[in-house]
Amino acid sequence: MIKPKRVSLNLASQPLKNKKLFYLVCFLLCSLFVALSVLGGYIYVSSKGKARSIEATLNEMEQSRQRIQSEAAKYSVGIQRAAKDYEATVEFINSLILRKSFSWVDFLSCLEDSLPDSSYIVSLAPTLTEDLQVKVRFEVISRNLDDLLKLLNSLKSFKFKDIRVLSEDSNERGFLRSEIALTYERTL
Secondary structure, X not given: OOXXXXXXXXXXXXXXXXXXXXXXXXXXXXXXXXXXXHHHHHHHHHHHHHHHHHHHHHHHHHHHHHHHHHHHHHHHHHHHHHHHHHHHHHHHHHHHHHHHHOOHHHHHHHHHHHOXXXXXXXXXXXXXXXXXXXXXXXXXXXOOHHHHHHHHHHHHHOOEEXXXXXXXXXXXXXXXXXXEEEEEEOOO
């Protein structure tokens, strides 16, 4: 018996003449899809590993930052404690430096230049303050009230401030004895 030959009828208006081309295109598209899926998976896995690495680095940096902040707080407390411990010593040394740096020659020269020729100083009591000033109390002998007024006006023209006459009286020889208080701005 002879087998009848099977006839394939294609009733399409434009029949497909070559199925091999169709299979090739489908194979290429499927291969491309698989390749892109594998590549995407590889990129996803590698980026996930990098993300974990970055996250671990960020955690280490955060721990390091917290450790540095705690050390900075410890140092700050230590600095404050040392500042309290050495405050008196530093103030004492600064006062010594200020006393040493004060120019007594300038002070006495200004005081001498302000005295009229007929007046003279009997006693002088300077006191150094911490704010670059000298508070001075002194007694001066003047011939008369005009010489005292000349002295006061002359003191105002120099670096003397807060000039006050505390007391005045006449001595046995007729001279005017006055106690004066003032402030001298010292220069370094």
